[in-house]
Amino acid sequence: MAVQDILTYSFKDIFSLSIVQFEKACVFNKPEQVEAYNIYWVKKGKGMYNIDFKSYKFQDNVLFFLSPGQVFSIDSELIQEAYKISFVRDFYCIQTHDKEVACNGVLFNNVYDTPFVKPCDSDTQKLQFILEGLIEEFKSSEAAQYDMLQTYLKQFIIHAVRVRAEHDPIKEDTDTKLFKDFSVLVEQNYKKLHTVTAYANRLGLSPKSLTKHFNKIGTQTPSDFIKNRIILEAKRQLIYSNDSVKQIAFDLGFNDAAYFTRFFKKGTLKSPLQFKKDH
Numbered sequence: 422m423a424v425q426d427i428l429t430y431s432f433k434d435i436f437s438l439s440i441v442q443f444e445k446a447c448v449f450n451k452p453e454q455v456e457a458y459n460i461y462w463v464k465k466g467k468g469m470y471n472i473d474f475k476s477y478k479f480q481d482n483v484l485f486f487l488s489p490g491q492v493f494s495i496d497s498e499l500i501q502e503a504y505k506i507s508f509v510r511d512f513y514c515i516q517t518h519d520k521e522v523a524c525n526g527v528l529f530n531n532v533y534d535t536p537f538v539k540p541c542d543s544d545t546q547k548l549q550f551i552l553e554g555l556i557e558e559f560k561s562s563e564a565a566q567y568d569m570l571q572t573y574l575k576q577f578i579i580h581a582v583r584v585r586a587e588h589d590p591i592k593e594d595t596d597t598k599l600f601k602d603f604s605v606l607v608e609q610n611y612k613k614l615h616t617v618t619a620y621a622n623r624l625g626l627s628p629k630s631l632t633k634h635f636n637k638i639g640t641q642t643p644s645d646f647i648k649n650r651i652i653l654e655a656k657r658q659l660i661y662s663n664d665s666v667k668q669i670a671f672d673l674g675f676n677d678a679a680y681f682t683r684f685f686k687k688g689t690l691k692s693p694l695q696f697k698k699d700h
Contacts (some may be wrong), residue, residue: 427439427440427441429443430442430556430559430560431559432559432566432567434507435508435511435512435574436507436508436509436512436513436570436571436574437477437505437507437508438504438505438506438552438556438559439504439505439507440503440504440556441500441502441503441504443617447559452492452494452660453469453492453493453494453539454490454491454492454493454657454660454661455469455487455488455489455490455491455492455493457489457507457509457527458486458487458488458489458507458508458509458510458514458524459485459486459487459505459506459507460484460485460486460487460504460505460506460507460515460577460578460581461484461485461487461503461505462481462483462484462485462503462504462505462506462548462552463479463481463482463500463502463503464481464501464502464503465481465482465500465501465503466472466478466480466481466483466498466499466500466502466503466544467479467481467498467499468494468496468497468498468499468500469495469497469498469655470493470494470495470496471492471493471494471495471496472485472487472491472492472493473492473657474492474498474638474653474656477535477536478535480517482539482540482545482548482586483535483537483538483539484537484538484581485537485541486528486537486581486592487529487536488529489510489525490657492656492657492660492661493683494683500545500609504536504552504560506577507573508574510524510693512571512574513571513574513575515596517646520543522575522578522579522582527582527585527586528578528581528582528583528585538581538584538585538588538647539584539588540581540584541584541587542581544583546582546585546678547580548577548580548581551573551576551577551580551621552577555570555573555574557563557617558570558573568659569607594624599624599631599634600634600635600640601619602624603624603631603646604646605622606623606624607620607646607647607650608650611647611650611673612654612672612673612674613653613674614647614674615647615651615674616647617632617643617644617647619630620643620647621643622649623662627641631643648688649688651673651684652685652688652689653686654673655681655685655693656689656696657668658672658673659693659697659700660695660697660700666678666681666682666694667682668694669693670682679683681685681693
């Protein structure tokens with residue numbers, strides 16, 4: 422999102438709302454790593470955003486959800502009306518929420534799903550109503566402002582989850598649940614566990630059985646799933662750290678930097694150093 426002409430409300434550097442109402446193209450050539458939880462709501466506008474090295478083209482009324490650590494850049498944007506809600510973990514994630522609306526729910530910290538949703542007209546009205554209440558609370562200096570701001574944020578997230586559920590229903594069948602359990606395990610252990618067998622054992626399955634479950638839901642193989650998560654983190658570290666390839670390889674569970682280089686090149690068609698240079 423362009424930085425010019427933006428009105429920002431903030432609360433103690435832990436929660437903020439930015440409003441932009443203009444029409445101007447803005448291109449960021451350099452990717453930026455997200456430091457907080459961000460919700461971008463482009464009500465009127467179009468463009469193309471890159472999130473974790475994948476491109477997403479959009480036009481009008483779309484909600485994007487970004488988590489700390491993700492890589493974000495802009496190919497192009499022409500924005501007339503947009504909002505950005507930003508908060509740190511200590512403001513919202515320390516609370517106990519239903520699993521769908523938590524920071525590890527269906528909107529955030531999920532590098533495996535499309536990071537945006539498009540609300541319908543009625544949902545847009547509900548989200549706008551919450552946003553207007555949030556703005557009024559930012560302007561207020563009355564008691565318990567922290568709690569009120571947190572309540573408005575939770576309401577906004579709940580409605581966003583409902584929008585997502587409406588367009589992409591959360592299935593509860595055995596195969597889908599297994600995929601979710603597997604993805605959580607990978608997210609927690611990809612730096613030290615690299616084999617399908619290791620994850621299958623933790624799930625009480627054979628590697629062959631786990632692969633069959635993946636085939637049923639038409640997704641990538643468990644092996645590719647693990648490899649892609651490792652490569653994604655490698656890309657992030659190559660761009661946003663000053664660590665050597667050897668240090669990054671060690672952090673990702675590789676004892677041999679040369680093997681890591683071959684692993685990375687096979688997945689990206691570039692060596693780690695070439696990827697770093699290109700970005």
